[in-house]
Amino acid sequence: MAAPNDRPRPVLQTALVDAGFAGLVTFGLSFPLLAYRTEQDMQNQLVVEPRWSLSLVAVVAIFCARLLAGLIQDWRARALAIPGALVAVYGGRLALVADPATGAGVACVGLALLAIAFPLDARLRHAPAQVARSEAPDRGGLFAIGGLVALFLFPFIMLAWLGPAGSLKWINNFGVQILIYVMLGWGLNIVVGLAGLLDLGYVAFYAVGAYSYALLSTTFGLSFWICLPLAGLLAAFWGVILGFPVLRLRGDYLAIVTMAFGEIIRIVLINWTDFSNGYAGISSIPRVTFFGVPFTANDDGFATLFGLEFTPIHRTIFLYFLILCLALLTNAVTLRLRRLPIGRAWEALREDEIACRSLGVNTVNTKLTAFALGAMFGGFAGAFFAVRQNFVSPESFTFIESATILAIVVLGGMGSQIGVALAAVAMIGGTEILRELDFLKQIFGESFDPAQYRMLIFGLAMVVMMIWKPRGLISSRAPSIFLKHKRSVAGSMVREGHG
Amino acid sequence: MSQPLLRIEGVEAAYGEIVALRDVNIDVNAGEIVTLIGANGAGKSTLMMTIFGSPRARAGRIIFDGSDITAMAPHDIARSGIAQSPEGRRIFARMSVYENLQMGAAVNGGAFFNEDLERVFAIFPRLKERMRQSGGTLSGGEQQMLAIARALMSRPRLLLLDEPSLGLAPLVVKLIFDTIRDLNKREGLTVFLVEQNAFHALKLADRAYVLVNGRVTMSGGGRELLARPEIRAAYLEGGA
Ligand SMILES: Nc1ncnc2c1ncn2[C@@H]1O[C@H](COP(=O)(O)OP(=O)(O)O)[C@@H](O)[C@H]1O
């Protein structure tokens, strides 16, 4: 695609051409999707309502974003400039269409962000990279600790800020919901990201875990804490069951078989009504308790015991910490295993199976442990899902779930723990945010429901990702071994040889 | 003479219908460098892989150090003391040099890891410099060094090398072959070397076999085969 001649083209020109191209593509995409809508008129006839301005906004926005990405090299400056440009475009449209005063204000904010971004870029670009590199590990550690503290404080901050009623939505829909997918992403990451086995049926293990808790607790009255390990074990068992027939498969074939496996589990759950109650699902699953103390308003409830006023938020906060701990457990186990021979064998298997075999790696065991462990964490997450919802039905375990979890792993950068977490936040949090964007109704009309555009936005996000970062958000692989004497290897020797 | 370290006895191997090896008989004695030369597609790599059990020999036996390994699982074959630098090197591209070497030591659980690491770094100082670099970013020659070093990490008694000179500059080829000779002379390592680069291989080898369409058609001392006019005509056209 690059110009055939060797002379470097001016940056501006390249960026303009690139942005123009992106704008054209957006136009092509948005034209059939956004520019017209069919409506029923007074006579109940279908009429086409043109919505050109919507299409135009999309084109201008993409053009600006792409142009800025071309002109600004440092990612921090880009992170300022691109939202700035989008805000400016939005403000401009608002000023033209609806409210000149507010629109102008919004546009000014956007332009201000842009104005900051350019000098920032110039400064950061010339900052010595060497220093940043040697300090990176320490900063990473600080970042992780800060993140953990923030995660633990999150429900309390929300509670203090918005009160029990207002914070419920944030802790539950954002906190718990995102963490479930972080955990599922990390679990699948063992199979896909580390061992390189493309599994499109991961939701099956989520279902096994959920139904394990649902059935064991309703039929045998077992408590959640007993069911949780059992759910993990059962899921791991099914992971091995799936693993055996697919041992010799790779890539596409593996994907097809695992996908079929996911569907089989779901269809069995639908049709084996004696066992799983079919479509109707299993309801009145026992709710989570605080290690035996129920979250009820009764005298023996959690609130009374701790002298608090009863509110349902207590349970939600407990669920939040439960899933947070489960997710952190998944992460800790994965990080630990990556440094052990088995974890290295997974990664080696992903890189080259034949080489593994000739180095004496038992590829059968290596694959089966990856499937079993990944499945086990899926099973834990499933049990959590059941105890949170008090209801399970096959509808929660469709292929789209597997696809979402896989998308999280792929977007996260296949193997990077933090990348997977960020991708889960973006995808699941993004979905929830779409439900919140009521102000968009003011721009696009009352009937506009942003949540309906979820799949379109996912699709676009995927395409953008594949162009911008084809190997995922965090594509660099952290070595599993850190040498004790870091400085004994000179910087010039460890720099990667990019040509 | 005592029993050979590796004996390949009437081995036949096939990929489905395609028979790649027919009645192959090769002996590799302890302490020798034996080479197998042959044109592209002759079945050299197949023989290497068959020694490792995939594809399996359909007929015949493979005996290593007195025990029959024909039906053993590949990882058990590696554990019995054979290591391989496979065709195309097959470096773990996204893992560091250090981690690649760790994988090489997987067989003995890393018991001698530090000691063996020093040893392979002494043989290939270049690898030490690039210890933390990911395997995929190494040059072709460095990758070949890594493939050999990785194989050495398991302390093999027999080293299989499949076309180590493939795609390398003449100077690097010389370095690799000198290293192989050194390993053999100083440590008594037994080497079974597969090559298309017949000139270098024959010069290096104590004994040699020629494979044509899956059959061994000729064998003898390395220098002896090098002198034969039919070898010169078939494998050394244009000289080397
Ligand atoms: N995986 C495979 N599947 C089917 N045929 C193969 C496979 N690998 C090699 N062959 C065939 O076996 C024959 C020998 O190949 P190979 O052992 O790679 O030759 P060499 O290493 O001597 O170049 C060739 O005809 C090749 O096409």
Ligand SMILES: [Mg+2]
């Ligand atoms: Mg070959």
